[in-house]
Amino acid sequence: MEISAFPRKIYHRNDIRPALIDMTLPSKRLIYMCLAKIKRKSTIDNVILKFDSNQPFEITVGDYAQLCDIDYSAAYRQMVEGVKELRGYVLETDNSLVKSKNKLLPEDWIEPFTIADKGTGYSKGKGSVTIKFAEEMEYLVAGLESGFTGQFLLSALRLPTGNSGKLYLILREWISSGHKNEKILLVNDLKYELGVSDMYEEFKDFNKTFFKRSAKTVIDRTEFLDIKLEIIKRRARKAHLIKISYTYNEN
Secondary structure: OOHHHOOOEEEEEHHHHHHHHHOOHHHHHHHHHHHHHOEEEEOOOOEEEEOOOOOOEEEEHHHHHHHHOOOHHHHHHHHHHHHHHHHHOEEOOOOHHHHHHOOOOOOOOOOOEEOEOOOOEEEOOOOEEEEOEOHHHHHHHOOOOOOEEEEEHHHHHHOOOOHHHHHHHHHHHHHHOOOOOEEEEEHHHHHHHOOOOOOOOOHHHHHHHHHHHHHHHHHHHOOEEEEEEEEEEEEOOEEEEEEEEEEEOOO
16 A cells, blocks of 8 residues: 555544553554544544444555555564554553443543454464454544544654654644644653653753754654753752743644
């Protein structure tokens, strides 16, 4: 399948961000490709996504290699690794879908579930993997009216493993939520959203080792043209409130 046959953008609810940040690159890439294959209908105001948990997604080694811009052997190896992780990855969300079906559940109900259901596997001879999402994934990938992120498919797929993918995901979430060119937030909140709360005790280390390096990679490989971090307020001489500003080519 040609790259042009895939949609330019993929969509998912923000609730899945912690899982995407925590996953390895192969499993994350498989999820993104499945999101690209979800049936959609475009209207003037939005994109309507229709998810059927009984319908598995098939991804070929050719599609994976072409979309991720890697060779076939690396593509197949990553696909198998990704399938194995997804088959055992337990996800926790606020379970809005589950609660809507059972009004007796408490407001703070959490019901962990495994992302990939039975029917998920791979075939070496066929050179493909099949991903069958659990029914609970519907809340995260369909019926998205608010609280969701839109990412460019190729940008999300072609970023390397590690911090740059985390930063790109956060930036696209901010843009989707209305922060088109900047976001002001606490340093600790940013580190939490990026999944590095327990790292980089010194702000200068976070800025140099994580942020600047990640920003450079995101600029080099995606639609972003510039990403800057500015300290707005300090407490006890330490960075407290910061502003992230960014420009990008949405076309």
